Amino acid sequence: MGSKSSRLLLEDEEVEEYVQLTYLKRTEILHLWDQFYSMDSDQVSRNKHCCLPVTYLEDFLPELKVNPFRDRLYDVFFLNRDQNGGVYFSFEEMLDMCSALSPKCPAKVKASWAFKVFDFNEDNAIDGQDLSLTLDRLTNKNQLSNNEKKEIIDTMMKEVNISKSGAISSREFVHVIMKMPDFSASFQMKA
Template sequence: MGNKQTVFDKDEMDAYEELTFFSRSDILKVYERFKTLAKEKTVDQNIRLDEEEICRLPELKVNPFKDRICKIFSSSNDGSMSFEDFLDMMSVFSDNAPRSLKAEYVFQDLCKDLVEIIQRITTVESSSDKLSDEEMQQLIDNIFEEADLDDDDHLSFQEFEHVLSKAPDFTRSFRFHL
């Protein structure tokens, strides 16, 4: 039958399969994508791809939150990723992951600074147009009026999930395909 060399030993593969929303074949596809991003680098267990390399993924190239997504999943918090970091990111934003998990990751980091988020969403990358302070405040007031269901001037995770349920386009921008 030949000596087929495997990338991961059985224990590693079992752990990856248990800790992600992927099958064994999906894990190998994610590994191939990681290797493709690495280009000339020798891919081994210790390699880290920097944020710029990770952002070559088509799903991230156009995402206004790509830098923050990389930092969320980076075990070193600098945006660089090991294969395991990359696998976690791909798993959370895969079609197999529950919508609530995606929302939790987005809520944890991206909702810390509502003004920055709104600026990223409303500003075209090739343009320097930004909302005026008055327009920004009006937009924030409108968001809170719609989202803050208990009128406590804070956006809870449940309220955030409720808003996302009304905005399917937002969660589609946090989806990765194999």
């Protein structure tokens, strides 16, 4: 499993706290810690709360490299940026993302995280522009005509935006997503 020196940096109390705060088992947390430590053992040995470049995580979780919402996942889960826009993550941020994308995370919690991912302009509502960007990513941008996109967006707004506000609220989004049987399986990643 992990090296003895990596385990010494993570206290049992911390691991138990992570078990309580996430949807991950102790063994999964320890595995993730070992992976985090191995990404840059020198830096992590000096400061276990350090932030590492997201490229390290992409090597550990290669499915991130091909995820059309990769940048949005980073925007939602990883708050650290350098002056050039480089993305960095801490161990706790990595745990948060892995917990939210865990098969054991409840569908309602996953739906709340998914809402944040699809809310591109971060205005706490999914509007037509957010839906357009989502469709572009799901269809490689050029597969739908503007008319087809407009029709899909209008239909979605009509069906999902119950309040008729012109944008889908978090509550409306979660309500609809909970009715989709495949959602939980599609919004997950095994670390």
